[in-house]
Amino acid sequence: SQQGEEDPQALSIQEGENATMNCSYKTSINNLQWYRQNSGRGLVHLILIRSNEREKHSGRLRVTLDTSKKSSSLLITASRAADTASYFCATDAINDMRFGAGTRLTVKP
Amino acid sequence: NAGVTQTPKFQVLKTGQSMTLQCAQDMNHEYMSWYRQDPGMGLRLIHYSVGAGITDQGEVPNGYNVSRSTTEDFPLRLLSAAPSQTSVYFCASSSLGGDNSPLHFGNGTRLTVT
Numbered sequence: 001s002q003q004g005e006e007d008p009q010a011l012s013i014q015e016g017e018n019a020t021m022n023c024s025y026k027t028s029i030n031n032l033q034w035y036r037q038n039s040g041r042g043l044v045h046l047i048l049i050r051s052n053e054r055e056k057h058s059g060r061l062r063v064t065l066d067t068s069k070k071s072s073s074l075l076i077t078a079s080r081a082a083d084t085a086s087y088f089c090a091t092d093a094i095n096d097m098r099f100g101a102g103t104r105l106t107v108k109p
Numbered sequence: 110n111a112g113v114t115q116t117p118k119f120q121v122l123k124t125g126q127s128m129t130l131q132c133a134q135d136m137n138h139e140y141m142s143w144y145r146q147d148p149g150m151g152l153r154l155i156h157y158s159v160g161a162g163i164t165d166q167g168e169v170p171n172g173y174n175v176s177r178s179t180t181e182d183f184p185l186r187l188l189s190a191a192p193s194q195t196s197v198y199f200c201a202s203s204s205l206g207g208d209n210s211p212l213h214f215g216n217g218t219r220l221t222v223t
Contacts, residue, residue, distance in 0.1 A: 004151075033211060042113070042199055042214030043152075088151065090212075096167060097212060099144075099152040 004032075004089040004100035012106040019076040021103040023089030024069075030092050032065060032072050037086045037102070046074075046087075081109045111135050115200050115215035122190040122222045130185040130218050132200030138213070139205045141183040142167070143175065145196040146217075152199065158183055159205060190222045 007022045023032070031050045035043040049056045049065045049072065056063045062075040076083055086102040116131045134141065142157035154167030158177040172194060174186040183202075187194060197219050201212040 035212075040217075042201075042216045043212070044214070045211035048211060096154055096157070097142075098154070098168075101149055101151040 004091050004098060006087070006089055006100045006103040008103060009101070010104040010106070012108065013079055015079060015081055015107055015109050017079055017107075019079050019083070019105055019107070021074045021087050021105070023072045023074070023100060025072075025089070025091045026070065027091075029067075032063075033090045033092075033097070034061075034063060034072075034074050035088045035090060035099075037088065039085075043088060076105075079105075079107045081107050083107045113200055113202055113213050113215035115198075115218050117218060118216070120218060120220050122187070122220065124190060124192060124222060126190050128187050128190065130187075130198055130200075130220075132183045132185065132215060133181050134183075134200075134202040134213070135181065136202060136204075136213065137180060138202035139180070140210075141177065141200065141202045142212070143173070143183070143185045144199045144201065145169065145194075146199060147196050155185065155198075187220075190220075192222050194220065195222045196220060 004023045004025045033048045034046045037043045047058045049063050060077045065072045084107045088099050088102045090097045090099045113134045139160050143155040144152040146152050153169045156175040158164045197217045199217050200215045203210040203212045
């Protein structure tokens with residue numbers, strides 16, 4: 001069964017706008033990770049946030065984690081057409097990382 | 110650095126046929142895993158391994174076998190292909206640490222079973 005569920009399923013924005021994707025999960029976690037998948041390719045790791053962290057930044061990415069609500073958000077600022085991809089959250093159990101169904105982001109030039 | 114290499118990229122099988130999907134990594138990672146990706150379902154874990162000689166089942170192991178004779182290779186065998194196994198298969202690896210390290214993915218094998 002899926003652990004993480006992303007919301008929305010699809011998001012379409014203009015270049016330069018910010019994109020926010022949300023992830024909810026069901027059980028306690030050690031960390032939560034976000035991945036990106038370009039069409040026809042494997043997933044690429046973006047950022048990891050530990051359960052004792054509330055916010056983390058990496059370049060144009062900002063991730064928040066609220067363990068009391070079992071939710072996380074990924075913000076991409078100043079989006080570019082090249083950010084068009086699917087984005088997945090993943091939560092860990094020991095040796096068993098569970099992925100959601102993803103958010104499909106389209107950034108229009 | 111090649112990273113995680115999967116072969117073949119595409120495969121068509123008839124129901125009942127068997128085949129092996131290959132996965133190799135050159136990062137000396139202890140952990141390797143196989144996922145399948147179906148529309149609207151995200152990635153589901155099939156089998157994983159934490160080192161040579163050690164394998165375990167994931168969420169959807171039925172119809173698949175794995176072995177890990179070396180650190181580098183982690184093949185996935187379909188014993189008797191069924192149309193329900195039509196999917197995109199991804200192999201991933203990571204180092205093992207105090208908490209999960211990021212997974213490195215191959216580019217997938219697209220399998221169609223007719």
